[in-house]
Amino acid sequence: MESGTFYVCRNINNRSRPPTQSRSNDEGKDRKQRGRRCLVLMTMCLGLICVLLLVFITLYITITAERDLLKSYKNTVEEFNHTIISLQDKNTDLLIDKDQLKNNLNSLSQKKLELETRVMSLSEELKKEKLETELRKLYERGNSSFSISSELKSWFESRQFCRDRGADLIIINTEEKQRHLTSFIKERVWIGLSDIENEGIMKWVDNSTLNQGFWYEEEPNNAGGDEDCVELIPSGSIQNWNDLPCSEKRKRVCEK
Structure with a gap:
């Protein structure tokens, strides 16, 4: 009889335990789960922010590099254009000098021809004079x-x-x-x-x-x-x- 009585009492005791402690445990678990979710979400947000920041930095560096490269190209093109203009001016001057030299050469050639003709004429005259003089002396x-x-x-x-x-x-x-x-x-x-x-x-x-x-x-x-x-x-x-x-x-x- 005593053992049966004890069994009943245990059951009675179990039934009579208040549900407050079980509920507290469930709430604690929920809070922990929510905390874990918030931590995961914050971690994901932070990772996303880092990725976006990395992408932004990469884009900024790329854009800056391309802008500097474009500026360098622009400066090179301007220098090249200045060089072309300078060479064109020099070429024009050289063409003018060439024409002037050609005219001078033609003038000199004409003078040379005139001088050669004059020299030939003088040579012929000198030959004739010398010939006549020598003939007179010898004959x-x-x-x-x-x-x-x-x-x-x-x-x-x-x-x-x-x-x-x-x-x-x-x-x-x-x-x-x-x-x-x-x-x-x-x-x-x-x-x-x-x-x-x-x-x-x-x-x-x-x-x-x-x-x-x-x-x-x-x-x-x-x-x-x-x-x-x-x-x-x-x-x-x-x-x-x-x-x-x-x-x-x-x-x-x-x-x-």
Whole structure:
């Protein structure tokens, strides 16, 4: 009986325990769960804020870098444009200088050509003067003297020119005279020899017959049938006579 009584009492005691303590425990658990939720939420918010802050910092750095790079590019482009403008100005100046130099070169070329022409003319005059002087020195024999003309005339005109001045075309009747004349003659000249009167019979202007001739090889050949007058052609040999038409224009050597 005693044990059954004890059992009943325990049950009675259990039933009669107030629910306040159980409720307190539940509320505590709820508070803990809510606290955990708030902590998780705060952690997530803080993480999100950190991520957003990191993204903002990254974007700021990127934008700043791109802005600096763009500014650098802009400065480079401006410098490049300034360089191009400067080079264009220099190119324009160089083109102007080139045109001026070209004009100066053309002017100098023209002056050079004029000077060369003048020098050639003076050289020819000096050669003629020297030739005439040397001829006079070498060929003066008593009252005789020689001169070389600068004009081109036919054989007849040349002879008349000499005769108008008290002279006649030169007579070469010695090898010495031929050598001296050949050493100074630089152009083709008429001499006083022809076969005008009788074909094949060469005579000097004093009507003397040719004894010794200084002909080129195969000359005289009377080519064309009208080569009746004789010229002296400059060469390295004293064999330098040639017959040709009397109408040809040559310089002449007059002899007094």
